[in-house]
Amino acid sequence: MRAAVSQEPNAGDTEFAVARASAEELAWFVDAVNRSLADEARIKGRLALFKEGVNLTDRLRIEGESGWFRPMLHDLLARGVSVVVNDIGLTAPACAAVGRITGIPAEWVFQQNLYITPEQAKGFVAHCDPHIVAVAHLYGRKEWVLYERTLDNPVEIPNESDSALVAKPGEELPVRRRVLVEPGDCFVIPRGRFHSARALTAGSVHLAIGCAGIRPVDYVWRMAEAAMAKSDLRADLDPAAALKRAKAFAETIAPAPLRLPRNPVAKVGKGARPDRARLSFEEALRALPGG
DSSP states (O other), rough: OOOOOOOTTTTTTTOOOOOOOOHHHHHHHHHHHHHHHTTTHHHHHGGGEEEETTEEEGOOOOSSSSSOHHHHHHHHHHHTOOOEEEHHHHHBBHHHHHHHHSSSSSSGGEEEEEEETTTTOOSSSSSSSEEEEEEEESOOOOEEEEEEEEEESOOOOTTSGGGGGGOOOOOOOOOOEEEEEEEEEEEOTTEEEEEEEEOOOOOOEEEEEEEOOOOOOHHHHHHHHHHOOOOGGGGGHHHHHHHHHHHHHHOOOOOOOOOOSSSSOOOHHHOOOOSSSSSSSSHHTSSTOOO
């Protein structure tokens, strides 16, 4: 690992040390992106647009089944809009690279989201994630800001607001570290750590790789879901009777072991090499002013 570039007084802080992916590992990250983007029909419903924290996705209009991604991308970036492609397909070599570079078990990887950001743009306000994020930088240069604020093992709760994961509008958080990254740089954002990022070049591209193990609360939620499905456990009872029935249910339920990885990983033949070492949409980035 090499020390992250920092403008903060605590530059000796090693929590956000930056590691370098090998040329082949970087190529496998790019390969995973290119494999997904080749299927434009699949990614139509996986796109999200943001500008300075404002979600613009509902304004997106796509015409045609193919050939639309690169011109659309160039147009949006030229207007200062960040483009996110959610759920880039996982491949075994890319997951293995995450494990080698970060020390996070490869089977913990459950998603890869692609972020494409125009120069000096910040797609999101300061926020944190309810899982570990491994960042793999693929193109251009970007400054990441890691803040002092953290949440203790946050989780996503279905049907509830995630406002606690996002800083309030106009709120200024104390900065802990600034990290400058370039292609091949990788680092880890701990679960619950507030962060933001800004592109420093005409186009900046990175993968945000979500990682999570099995949590004890995952089993608790499964048991709660099983309980909700039983009419007698939803009945109105006096406190003692309700407690007795709940205890009887708890003694009978034995949740099946949860397994990793959570999402299927595309297998790549032994001895295979990445199809391409360059992003398939790189021409759209180079066509931007200053690209």
